[in-house]
Amino acid sequence: MGCIASSNTDDGINTGLGCTVADCSASFNSGSGIKTSTGCRVAGCAAYHNAVDGFESSDNCTVANCSTYSNAGIGISAGDSCTISACSAGTNTSHGIRVGSGGAVTHCTAFSNTGVGITSSAGCVLTSCSAYKNTQIGINVTQGSTVADCSTTFNTLDGIVCTFGCVIRGNSCEKNGFSDGDGAGIHALGAANLIEGNDCTGADRGIDVNSSGSIIVRNACKMNTLNWVMAANNVFGPIIDRTIPASPAVSGNSAPSSLDSTDPNANFSY
Amino acid sequence: MNARPIHVTLPICAAVLAAGAWLAYAGDLIPPAGPVAPTHKTLTEIEPRTAVNATNTPGDADSLFKISQAGSYYLMGNIQGIAAKRGIEIAASGVKVDLNGFDLFGVPGSLEGVGVTVIGTRNVAVVNGSVRNWGGDGVSLAAIGVTNCRIQDVLASGNAGAGISAGQGSTVTDCAAASNTGSGINANTGCTVADCSASFNGGTGISTSTAGAVSNCSAYHNTGNGFFAADGCKLAGCMANNNTATGLSMGSGCTVSNCSAYQNGGSGIITNGGSTVSNVSVFGNGGYGISTSDGCSVSNCSAYNNAITGIVTVAGCTLGGCSAYDNISSGIVVGTGCTVSNCSARQNGEDGISADTNCVVADCAAVENTRDGIFAYNGSTVSDCSAALNTLDGVSCGASCMIRDNNCTFNGNTGSGAGIHASAHSRIEGNNCASADRGIQVTGLGNFIFRNTCSLNTSDWELGPNNIFGPIVDHRQLPSASVSGFSASSSLGTTDANANFSN
Numbered sequence: 001m002g003c004i005a006s007s008n009t010d011d012g013i014n015t016g017l018g019c020t021v022a023d024c025s026a027s028f029n030s031g032s033g034i035k036t037s038t039g040c041r042v043a044g045c046a047a048y049h050n051a052v053d054g055f056e057s058s059d060n061c062t063v064a065n066c067s068t069y070s071n072a073g074i075g076i077s078a079g080d081s082c083t084i085s086a087c088s089a090g091t092n093t094s095h096g097i098r099v100g101s102g103g104a105v106t107h108c109t110a111f112s113n114t115g116v117g118i119t120s121s122a123g124c125v126l127t128s129c130s131a132y133k134n135t136q137i138g139i140n141v142t143q144g145s146t147v148a149d150c151s152t153t154f155n156t157l158d159g160i161v162c163t164f165g166c167v168i169r170g171n172s173c174e175k176n177g178f179s180d181g182d183g184a185g186i187h188a189l190g191a192a193n194l195i196e197g198n199d200c201t202g203a204d205r206g207i208d209v210n211s212s213g214s215i216i217v218r219n220a221c222k223m224n225t226l227n228w229v230m231a232a233n234n235v236f237g238p239i240i241d242r243t244i245p246a247s248p249a250v251s252g253n254s255a256p257s258s259l260d261s262t263d264p265n266a267n268f269s270y
Numbered sequence: 271m272n273a274r275p276i277h278v279t280l281p282i283c284a285a286v287l288a289a290g291a292w293l294a295y296a297g298d299l300i301p302p303a304g305p306v307a308p309t310h311k312t313l314t315e316i317e318p319r320t321a322v323n324a325t326n327t328p329g330d331a332d333s334l335f336k337i338s339q340a341g342s343y344y345l346m347g348n349i350q351g352i353a354a355k356r357g358i359e360i361a362a363s364g365v366k367v368d369l370n371g372f373d374l375f376g377v378p379g380s381l382e383g384v385g386v387t388v389i390g391t392r393n394v395a396v397v398n399g400s401v402r403n404w405g406g407d408g409v410s411l412a413a414i415g416v417t418n419c420r421i422q423d424v425l426a427s428g429n430a431g432a433g434i435s436a437g438q439g440s441t442v443t444d445c446a447a448a449s450n451t452g453s454g455i456n457a458n459t460g461c462t463v464a465d466c467s468a469s470f471n472g473g474t475g476i477s478t479s480t481a482g483a484v485s486n487c488s489a490y491h492n493t494g495n496g497f498f499a500a501d502g503c504k505l506a507g508c509m510a511n512n513n514t515a516t517g518l519s520m521g522s523g524c525t526v527s528n529c530s531a532y533q534n535g536g537s538g539i540i541t542n543g544g545s546t547v548s549n550v551s552v553f554g555n556g557g558y559g560i561s562t563s564d565g566c567s568v569s570n571c572s573a574y575n576n577a578i579t580g581i582v583t584v585a586g587c588t589l590g591g592c593s594a595y596d597n598i599s600s601g602i603v604v605g606t607g608c609t610v611s612n613c614s615a616r617q618n619g620e621d622g623i624s625a626d627t628n629c630v631v632a633d634c635a636a637v638e639n640t641r642d643g644i645f646a647y648n649g650s651t652v653s654d655c656s657a658a659l660n661t662l663d664g665v666s667c668g669a670s671c672m673i674r675d676n677n678c679t680f681n682g683n684t685g686s687g688a689g690i691h692a693s694a695h696s697r698i699e700g701n702n703c704a705s706a707d708r709g710i711q712v713t714g715l716g717n718f719i720f721r722n723t724c725s726l727n728t729s730d731w732e733l734g735p736n737n738i739f740g741p742i743v744d745h746r747q748l749p750s751a752s753v754s755g756f757s758a759s760s761s762l763g764t765t766d767a768n769a770n771f772s773n
Contacts, residue, residue, distance in 0.1 A: 002483065002485060002504060002506050002527075003483070003504070004460070004481050004482065004483045004502065004503065004504050005481075006459075006460060006480065006481030006502045007460075007481065023504065023506055023525050023527040023528075023548070024504065024525065025481070025502050025503060025504045025523060025524055025525045026502075027480075027481060027501060027502030027522075027523045028480075028481075028501075028502065044525060044527055044546050044548045044567075044569070045525060045546065046502075046523045046524060046525045046544060046545055046546045047523070047544075048501065048502055048522055048523020048543075048544045049501075049502075049522075049523060065546060065548055065567050065569040065570075065588075065590070066546060066567060067523075067544045067545055067546045067565060067566055067567040068544065068565075069522065069523060069543050069544020069564070069565045070522075070523075070543070070544060085590075086567060086569055086588045086590040086609075086611070087567060087588065088544075088565045088566060088567045088586055088587055088588045089565070090543070090544065090564055090565030090585075090586045091543075091564070091565065107588060107590055107609050107611045107630075107632075108588060108609070109565075109586045109587065109588050109607060109608060109609050110586075111564070111565065111585060111586030111606075111607045112585075112586065128609060128611060128630055128632050128653075129609065129630070130586075130607050130608065130609050130628065130629065130630050132585070132586060132606065132607030132628055133607065149630070149632065149651065149653060150630070151607075151628055151629070151630045151649070151650070151651050151672075153607065153627070153628035153649050154628070170653075170672075170674065172649065172650075172651045172670075172671075172672040172697075174628065174648075174649040174670055175649070197699075199670075199672050199697045199718075201649075201670050201695070202670070220697055220718050222670075222695055222716065223695070242738045244736075245715065245716060245735075245736040245737055245738050246736060247735060247736055247737055247738070247739070248735055249733060249734050249735045250731050250732070250733035250739075250742065251729060251731070251732050251733075252729065252730070252731060253724075253729075253730045253731065253742070253744040253746060253772040254731075254742050254743065254744035254772060255731065255733075255739070255741070255742040256741055256742075257739065257740050257741035257766065257768070257769075258737065258738050258739050259720070259738055259739065259740055259768055262765075262766045262767075262768070264766075264767030264768060266768075268718060268738060270695075270716055270718055270738050
């Protein structure tokens with residue numbers, strides 16, 4: 001607790017099983033900043049300018065309220081069944097945050113990393129995160145994961161990428177495929193995903209579904225080069241084109257719908 | 271006549287026993303071979319250290335006393351300085367100087383009280399005394415290449431330089447530095463400063479270079495910053511009060527925990543990129559309460575009554591579990607791509623929470639702020655928040671925002687405001703807006719508005735043309751029967767799942 005590890009020729013802090021590392025700073029080390037074994041807890045720590053990863057955690061670890069900035073590897077690299085909460089990962093030379101299978105990432109930010117903002121293995125839950133201006137994908141998840149209530153913006157490639165069997169819900173994806181990149185707001189590579197209630201704006205493609213068997217409902221896409229690109233044999237609510245809304249103003253307590261649809265599962269272009 | 275009983279038996283027995291014991295302690299009655307030799311400890315063995323005096327440690331052109339050999343040294347009295355000389359010059363490694371509770375008192379034009387002069391000196395300790403009014407630093411163990419030193423139990427005051435200066439990898443503990451013209455305590459790279467105080471110094475109270483650790487220290491009424499720490503440092507358990515500049519000024523990759531900053535003339539806490547700030551309180555500072563650069567994590571902090579914004583961050587930061595109350599400007603202001611969660615902002619002089627582009631604001635409360643409760647610029651998400659009794663809007667957003675599942679009540683309090691006020695191309699879903707001048711107000715086009723409820727507003731819905739919205743069902747006068755049982759027909763007045771309601 002409360003240690004400083006700086007300019008060491010290997011990792012700054014390296015722990016065994018079941019340790020707690022709190023309020024520590026690890027900077028300019030030739031290895032990782034803080035490296036923990038299975039079952040450890042890391043809280044309130046900063047990892048800055050280390051030659052490998054900022055934080056490198058094995059399985060079953062928690063990392064909370066930490067900052068990892070300008071490391072030569074991954075900002076936070078965590079094994080299986082880890083929880084990452086309220087952490088900031090910025091300007092790392094690889095990914096911002098990477099978690100293994102069965103992990104949870106909540107209230108984190110990943111910005112300007114030279115890789116994916118947040119990437120996870122199977123069966124993870126990512127909620128209320130922000131992935132901003134990363135040079136690859138904003139958020140990348142694999143099978144059986146959930147991405148909810150996140151914001152992905154100005155990433156060079158896709159905003160959110162999932163493989164199969166994922167839930168992608170309530171996210172805001174804006175201006176991905178940024179600069180010279182090519183990207184969609186949401187890009188589903190595989191089958192059997194639920195894509196619901198998302199808002200995708202200003203990318204090369206709004207929602208891009210490569211495979212079959214996904215459910216796409218209650219989403220809204222606007223100002224993309226192509227709002228909707230979906231392979232055959234998917235299940236989706238009607239896509240209502242409201243790019244020219246042409247509705248009157250409203251002042252008062254009632255008005256007829258301007259949705260042009262009463263279908264609760266309708267998707268909209270507007 | 272009866273003979274008196276002999277009452278001397280016990281004392282005689284005790285005397286015999288004592289004599290016998292003494293004889294046993296005195297050793298063998300047959301002495302060992304060889305000449306008689308003493309068995310007591312010598313004075314040198316009792317006090318093996320070297321006294322600092324003109325005989326043992328004579329001075330030279332620039333020192334009153336000069337230590338040129340490794341060893342342990344001690345003072346036998348106060349030292350009165352003279353101009354152009356330092357009090358004690360240390361010119362060797364492996365030296366410990368015990369000031370022995372005495373006072374080194376300098377004069378104008380003198381040099382340091384205690385100073386290391388040889389480049390690369392290491393393993394020097396100075397302990398237990400008072401060093402004051404010297405023309406340079408009070409204690410200076412910070413010449414080029416000086417490392418691995420210790421300064422402990424030293425009081426340094428009134429020196430024309432710093433009170434205490436420590437070289438790389440040194441420790442400074444249990445010291446007090448006051449009224450020095452320069453900094454109170456200067457620590458080089460990789461030092462530890464613990465249990466010290468720095469007050470009324472002309473520069474920074476306690477300053478540490480890269481990778482320093484400062485714990486349980488206080489900095490009070492210094493003319494510069496209370497604390498200054500370069501990159502990769504840690505501050506824990508420290509207090510910075512009434513310093514003229516910033517309370518705690520930190521570099522990149524630092525951690526600040528369990529600290530307080532009170533009534534500093536500048537900001538309470540300032541950090542550079544990639545730092546963490548946790549469990550701190552900042553109160554009544556003349557600048558920001560907490561100000562961070564990119565990529566910082568701020569958690570479980572409180573910012574109260576600071577002269578500008580309570581908590582302000584640049585891009586890519588996370589804020590969690592913080593409160594901002596009664597700050598003169600906004601409560602919380604975050605830059606691009608930040609997340610703000612589980613925070614509260616109350617009675618601030620401008621916005622409660624203000625987020626730049628592409629932020630996520632979730633699970634927050636903004637109450638009684640003098641401008642908007644929550645303002646979010648383009649591309650941000652505001653969800654599951656409560657905004658009440660703010661002077662202007664409850665939630666106000668720029669373009670392409672997602673405003674979802676918020677509860678906005680009694681906004682436009684003493685002013686004119688809407689529960690939710692959006693510009694263009696935003697998604698406004700599942701919110702409840704009540705008792706404001708306007709429930710949901712949309713001034714631009716292309717917004718997507720559905721599944722919201724508005725009630726008791728002067729005007730529930732103010733939507734500009736060319737927006738997309740579910741039907742707005744006026745339920746204010748629709749009667750419905752009471753229900754007692756296990757079933758009832760709908761009283762919604764619509765089966766449209768995207769309907770908005772006035773009720």
